[in-house]
Amino acid sequence: DAGVIQSPRHEVTEMGQEVTLRCKPISGHNSLFWYRQTMMRGLELLIYFNNNVPIDDSGMPEDRFSAKMPNASFSTLKIQPSEPRDSAVYFCASSRPLGWGTEAFFGQGTRLTVV
Amino acid sequence: QKEVEQNSGPLSVPEGAIASLNCTYSDRGSQSFFWYRQYSGKSPELIMSIYSNGDKEDGRFTAQLNKASQYVSLLIRDSQPSDSATYLCAVLSNTGNQFYFGTGTSLTVIP
Numbered sequence: 001d002a003g004v005i006q007s008p009r010h011e012v013t014e015m016g017q018e019v020t021l022r023c024k025p026i027s028g029h030n031s032l033f034w035y036r037q038t039m040m041r042g043l044e045l046l047i048y049f050n051n052n053v054p055i056d057d058s059g060m061p062e063d064r065f066s067a068k069m070p071n072a073s074f075s076t077l078k079i080q081p082s083e084p085r086d087s088a089v090y091f092c093a094s095s096r097p098l099g100w101g102t103e104a105f106f107g108q109g110t111r112l113t114v115v
Numbered sequence: 116q117k118e119v120e121q122n123s124g125p126l127s128v129p130e131g132a133i134a135s136l137n138c139t140y141s142d143r144g145s146q147s148f149f150w151y152r153q154y155s156g157k158s159p160e161l162i163m164s165i166y167s168n169g170d171k172e173d174g175r176f177t178a179q180l181n182k183a184s185q186y187v188s189l190l191i192r193d194s195q196p197s198d199s200a201t202y203l204c205a206v207l208s209n210t211g212n213q214f215y216f217g218t219g220t221s222l223t224v225i226p
Contacts, residue, residue, distance in 0.1 A: 033213070033214070035216075043218075045214070045215075048212075048213055055212060056212070091159075102207065103149055103161050104214050106160070107158060
């Protein structure tokens with residue numbers, strides 16, 4: 001299996017622009033997580049999906065952030081408009097049905113820089 | 116109070132020594148615990164999981180769990196420079212619907 005695939009790996013954009021991050025989970029995994037990582041705050045859960053349905057989006061910082069999972073093999077995280085404080089590494093992770101013995105597998109991340 | 120707490124370090128140990136990393140968690144009902152390693156500029160990768168009280172050994176790594184004290188630790192024996200990384204403790208919530216991560220402990224193994 002190719003693992004969790006994220007694109008792009010790096011994104012540099014100007015403040016105010018729309019940014020879309022993409023994720024393909026591991027086949028057969030039905031839970032998908034979006035995390036943001038910064039030096040100051042560590043790894044923060046933004047939102048997670050179970051069977052393509054958003055379960056908890058309480059970590060989404062504000063309305064500028066939105067996430068979708070139209071099918072089991074694809075998810076997007078969109079920031080519109082972007083701001084410099086959104087600069088971070090964004091990770092997507094997936095897992096088998098949550099429960100005993102489940103672990104999360106991470107993609108390589110997208111390093112976002114908003115200037 | 117954060118769900119998972121770790122000492123951020125940095126922790127420095129000489130090559131060949133034992134590195135000890137610690138983690139506490141707040142959700143008393145949690146049943147699944149994980150240690151991830153993250154090299155600089157890379158993504159977290161799972162190195163150990165533990166579900167029962169006691170020790171679990173895998174090569175040079177030993178995970179220890181004490182649910183009564185809500186405490187998880189990771190011991191790295193015969194530390195190598197290649198072990199230098201940030202180690203993240205993760206806990207699966209009691210409801211089993213999300214992972215909580217600590218902020219990580221930075222480990223440097225000095226040759």
